[in-house]
Amino acid sequence: MTTLFAITLFWSAALLFWVEPMVGKLVLPQLGGAPAVWNTCMVFFQAMLLAGYAAAHWISGRLTARAQMGTHLALLLAALATLPIGLNESAAAPWQHWPTAWLLLQLLVNVGPAFFVLALTTPLLQRWFAASASNGARDPYFLYAASNLGSFTALLGYPLFIELNWPLREQAWLWAAAFLLMPVLVLACGAKVGRGARAAPQTPIEQPMSDGGVGTHRPTNISLHRRLHWAVCAAVPSSLLLGVTTYITTDIASMPLLWVLPLALYLLTFVFVFARRQFFSPRLLSRALPIGALALAYQMCAGLSEPAWLVLGLHLVVFFIAAMVCHARLAADRPEPERLTEFYLWMSLGGVLGGLFNTLLAPLLFNSIVEYPLALMAACWLRERGGARTPTSATPTLSQKDGADVGVRAPDVLWPLGLAVLTGLLAALLPPAKLLAPQIQSLVIFGLPLLLCFLLVDSRRRFALGLGALFLGGAFFTGGFGKTLHVERNFFGVTRVTLSPNGDARQIVHGRTIHGRQFLDPARAAEPLTFYHREGPLGEVFAVFGSGGTAVAASPSPRPSAPVGEREKTLSSRSVGVIGLGAGSMAAYAQAGERWTFYDIDPSVLRIAQDTNYFTYLARSAAAETRLVEGDARLRLREAVDGGYDLLVLDAFSSDAIPVHLITREAVELYLRKLAPGGMLAFHISNRYLDLEPVLANLAEDLRLVALGCDDMSLMESEFAAGREQSHWVVMARTAEGLAGFQRRTRWSPLEENPRVGVWTDDFSSPLRVIQR
Numbered sequence: 001m002t003t004l005f006a007i008t009l010f011w012s013a014a015l016l017f018w019v020e021p022m023v024g025k026l027v028l029p030q031l032g033g034a035p036a037v038w039n040t041c042m043v044f045f046q047a048m049l050l051a052g053y054a055a056a057h058w059i060s061g062r063l064t065a066r067a068q069m070g071t072h073l074a075l076l077l078a079a080l081a082t083l084p085i086g087l088n089e090s091a092a093a094p095w096q097h098w099p100t101a102w103l104l105l106q107l108l109v110n111v112g113p114a115f116f117v118l119a120l121t122t123p124l125l126q127r128w129f130a131a132s133a134s135n136g137a138r139d140p141y142f143l144y145a146a147s148n149l150g151s152f153t154a155l156l157g158y159p160l161f162i163e164l165n166w167p168l169r170e171q172a173w174l175w176a177a178a179f180l181l182m183p184v185l186v187l188a189c190g191a192k193v194g195r196g197a198r199a200a201p202q203t204p205i206e207q208p209m210s211d212g213g214v215g216t217h218r219p220t221n222i223s224l225h226r227r228l229h230w231a232v233c234a235a236v237p238s239s240l241l242l243g244v245t246t247y248i249t250t251d252i253a254s255m256p257l258l259w260v261l262p263l264a265l266y267l268l269t270f271v272f273v274f275a276r277r278q279f280f281s282p283r284l285l286s287r288a289l290p291i292g293a294l295a296l297a298y299q300m301c302a303g304l305s306e307p308a309w310l311v312l313g314l315h316l317v318v319f320f321i322a323a324m325v326c327h328a329r330l331a332a333d334r335p336e337p338e339r340l341t342e343f344y345l346w347m348s349l350g351g352v353l354g355g356l357f358n359t360l361l362a363p364l365l366f367n368s369i370v371e372y373p374l375a376l377m378a379a380c381w382l383r384e385r386g387g388a389r390t391p392t393s394a395t396p397t398l399s400q401k402d403g404a405d406v407g408v409r410a411p412d413v414l415w416p417l418g419l420a421v422l423t424g425l426l427a428a429l430l431p432p433a434k435l436l437a438p439q440i441q442s443l444v445i446f447g448l449p450l451l452l453c454f455l456l457v458d459s460r461r462r463f464a465l466g467l468g469a470l471f472l473g474g475a476f477f478t479g480g481f482g483k484t485l486h487v488e489r490n491f492f493g494v495t496r497v498t499l500s501p502n503g504d505a506r507q508i509v510h511g512r513t514i515h516g517r518q519f520l521d522p523a524r525a526a527e528p529l530t531f532y533h534r535e536g537p538l539g540e541v542f543a544v545f546g547s548g549g550t551a552v553a554a555s556p557s558p559r560p561s562a563p564v565g566e567r568e569k570t571l572s573s574r575s576v577g578v579i580g581l582g583a584g585s586m587a588a589y590a591q592a593g594e595r596w597t598f599y600d601i602d603p604s605v606l607r608i609a610q611d612t613n614y615f616t617y618l619a620r621s622a623a624a625e626t627r628l629v630e631g632d633a634r635l636r637l638r639e640a641v642d643g644g645y646d647l648l649v650l651d652a653f654s655s656d657a658i659p660v661h662l663i664t665r666e667a668v669e670l671y672l673r674k675l676a677p678g679g680m681l682a683f684h685i686s687n688r689y690l691d692l693e694p695v696l697a698n699l700a701e702d703l704r705l706v707a708l709g710c711d712d713m714s715l716m717e718s719e720f721a722a723g724r725e726q727s728h729w730v731v732m733a734r735t736a737e738g739l740a741g742f743q744r745r746t747r748w749s750p751l752e753e754n755p756r757v758g759v760w761t762d763d764f765s766s767p768l769r770v771i772q773r
Contacts, residue, residue, distance in 0.1 A: 001134045001192045005125060006146040008185040012121040013150035014157075015178060020045055021158050022171050023085065023111050027103060029634070029661050029762040030087065040100055043359060044107045045115065046352045052119025053348040057341035059120075060127045069190035072117070072124060076183045079114040083176035086110060086169075114179060121182070122147050123344040125189055130337030132193045141274050141334055148270040155264055159768060167764040222339060230343060231350035233330040236378045237323040238354030241266045243372030244319045246358075247300075248312055250369075250493055250511030258312075262319055269323040273331040282328045285321055286383040290457045292318035293380055293467055294450050300373070301423075301474030302442040303481075305512060322379035329382060367489045373471040381464040415456060416465035423449040423473025431478060445477065446470070481509050486614065488604040495604045497614045505529070505723070506614055508583045508605070515605075516583025517723060518615050526620055528588040529723035531651075531686060537710040537729040537747065538649075541682050542589040544741030545647050575644055576623075577674070579633040579662070580651035580684075584609040584617035587626065596623045597640075599633035601652075606630055634667055643676045651684040663692065665761045668699050672734070680739070681732040691772045695760055696730045697751035702759045706739055707732045708748040 024041045059068055087106055122144070130140045162171060245262045272279055296318045298304075305311055335343050354375075362371040426445040430436070436444060449470055456462040478484070478501075485506065486497040496509045500517065507517040517529040532538050573593050578586055581600040590596055600606055606628055612619050618626060629636050633652060648671055652662055661667060663683070671681055685692040693709050700707035713726045730751065733739045742748045757769050 001129075001132060002136055004185075004192060005129050005143055005189055008182075008189055009122055009125055009143050009147040010150035010153075011178075011181060011185060012118050012125075013147040014154040015175065015182070016049075016115065016118050017151045017154035018158055018162070018175060018178075019085065019111065019115065021163075022168065022175065023107065026085070026087065026168055026172075027106065029664070029666065037103065040103050041107065042355060044104060046348075046355050048112060048115045049119045050345075050348045050352050052116050052121075053123055053341070053345045055116070056120050056123040056127070057345045060124060060341050065128070065131065065190075065193065068124065068128070069186075072120065072186055072190075073183055075113075075117040075120065076186060079117045080176075080179065080183075082110065082113045083179060084172035085114070085175065086172055118182070121186070123341045125186070126344075127337070127340050128189060128193050130340060137337065140337055140340065141331070142276045145271045145274040148267045148274075152264055152267040152271065155260060155267065159260065159766075164766050164768060167761070169763060222335060222342070226333070227342075227346045229333065230330060230346040231353065232378075233326050233333075233382060234347040234350030235354035235357075236375055236382060237266065237269070237326045238351040239358050239371060240319060240322055240354075240375035240379060242355060242358035243369060243375050244315055246493075247369050247372050248315050261316055265316060265320045266323055269320065269327045272324065273327045280324060280328075282325070282332075282384050285324050285328065289318075289321050289325055289380060289383050290454065290463055292321055293376055294454060294470075296376065297373075297467060297470045297474070298442075298446050298450055301427075301446050301470065301477060303477070304442075318376075322376060325383045326379055329384065363489055363491060367487045368494055373468065377464045377468045380467060381460050383460060412459070412462050412465065415462055416469040418469075419449050419453055419466050420469035420473045422452075423470055424476045425473075427473060427475075427477035442477075446474065449473065481507070481514075486608065488608070490602070490604055492602040492604070495602065495608065497608060508608060508615070514725075516585045516609075516615070516617075518583060518585070518617065519723070525616060526588055527723065528585040528617075530585070530725040531684060531727040532585040532588075533722070533724040535719070535722075536724055536727055537712050538586070538589075538682070538684075538727070540710070540742070540745055540747070541647075541649075541680075541729065541731060544739075544745075545680065546589075546591065547741060574646040575676075577637075577640070577645040577648045578651060579637075579649065581605050581609050581628070582651070583615045584621075586649065586651070587617045587621040587623070590621045590623035590626070592622050592624065594623045595625045595627075596621065597627045597629060597645075599629045599631070599636055601630070601632050603630055634662060634670065637670060637674055640674050642673050645674050646676050646679045647682065648675055648679070649682045649684070660760070660765050660767065661762065663695055663699070663760060664765060665699055665702060665759055668703060668705075668732075672703070677734075678738055679733070683730040683732070684727065685730055686726065686728045687772075689772055690767060690770050692770060693728070693730060693751055694754035694757045695770060696732070697753045698755075698757055698759050700732055700751060701753050705732045705734060706736050707751045708739055708742055709751050710747045710749075712747065 020041070024037070027041070028037060059071060063071060087110065126140045126143050129143060130137050136142065162174075166174060241262055245259045248262070249258050292314075295314060299311055299314060330347065358371050362369075423446065426449075430441060430445055435441075453463065453466040453470055456466045481496070482498045482501045482503075484496050484498050488495050493510055498507055498509055499505075500507055504521070505517050505519050508515045514530060516532075519525055519527060519529070528534060528538075573595075575595040575597070576590070577597045577599070579599045581598045582605065584598070587596065587598075609615055609618055610628070618628075650662060650671075652659060668681075675681065683692075683696060685696065693711075696707060696709075699705075707730060709728070709730045711728050713728065715724060715726055731739060731742065731748070758764065758766070
């Protein structure tokens, strides 16, 4: 019986974590690559999980065992009627003014029924098992470990196996086929329990007493305080999960699928803490957490990012320890099996609240990733002193622990306040003095406060507040990108304007990627810098475009060839579209009479680029007309006139990776519709982790286009000093004549197709196949 229940819960959880990335990928092209799409999907899935747990709690408390089984099977069969999962064709176009509402409705109608019944399965089947005559029924929580193991397997299996081998349509049918097993498995579990159930949900449960006799066991009343304790212990790791994921994917490395690692560790913590055999000592974990938290505080405050593998490993290890500490407290305080569904309900509520705090509240309250240090502080506050505890209703909750931590005393506030002042003074005064080397300087600024904070380790409250004081004081440290002049945060991340470390330029930064830079010297302010330098590949693109070498001037109707005397007028009246604004650097290439349109999804970037206190590229533009269009480029580009652009430049970044939905066959077909006869496409594909050139090569071959690439990665120190950065560009045109101007430019060469990569479409793409080795 135990094996059957474990397999059923494993399969149910695996289906849940299979459908989440699949559905997110399905709706992405409809709504663009906005992070808000993923955030909305995650909030929906968390809400449905909570709804499923709430339904399981209600059903198990009000229906007999037979009625529970019938209800569950009916819901499973009803969910089958909604499969395979796909978007409602009659509502395929998102509502322009209410895209979030459209997305939630689509998810509710197409995914909601199946997801809800799967979420219902985990607590309900564990409750059935607890009511059975199995030997493990007295403590069924180990089945939660099997459930999370299924989640973990699907989480790794989707990108490593499923996504690599099947397009989305086939994935949906495979998922439907896998879902067909659920009614069979649930029916088998119900048959196993059958008449051997010890009692109905609302009747007293006969259980062996400590003296070996049999008595009537009455579930212990659970206080609201204890329920809130469950919610807090679940909310902190949930918030920490999203915080560490955001930080490592923007401030350390935007490597594809990097988000999988924290989530995989998060699931593993549930496997470990709810397993019958404990592999990690809570006492040891609680002692290790402060040390790891201080090491993390030093790295984050000092702005260290190299070597990336070491920094990444530090964050993941500390996250694992912190999540283990919180989830161990949660597992140690689990109630009797009769309260199992209520326990999971409050645990799910905590997880939802932690996720909502990060996805909805934090971007409104903070202008940086403050929620990550806050969650780390909370985890340190929740750590145990005494080690493991047995699961009992008498397990102390947060405020009952550690008599020394009950009641606020003056030292609890004064010590952290002193640490904040000390750290802030050192961070603000020492760097301008330039008395020490940068490495020694960081050690001096943060080393002494870290040691003082460690002296507070015996008091959970003082240590947690002291850790927060270190982060607060560390905000005065300028870091590797120079002094921060302006910062904004929204759903698309944190965007900063900084003064370069040598003080000669301003730059716009997202995560660890510089999206534009401009010299402060008025004599040099018109020079496009970084990836857009005139001596780089983009400079050659505009040199060819400006000379008429793209065949636009000689293109057929609707733009017939102009007489030689009118050639200058024809060229100057052309239209340029740019996807991705940054600091507006490309506007430096605009010629008199040209019409330029910039598309950008991030309103913060649009505001900053237009603010002449920071950047003046747009204000200095020689174009006759410069338009800024807010929104996802693939959606807003549909509104443009067909054949309206002579040059279309794709320079859209998500940290340092191009959003996948902008380089699929459907996307390129859209670009071609908006491109004038004889026009040219230019793609910026610079990336530290992905080799996107084979993707574009395969697309060009599939669409019968001509494509050339320029990998400008070998630069000298003098070129870096002049403001130039390494970059990789690809140009495409319908015919060879469209790229005739590149024939004498030796840096440009034809692209090489790679059949292994395949042709990326909205239905199929796999970043794993283009990871640079």
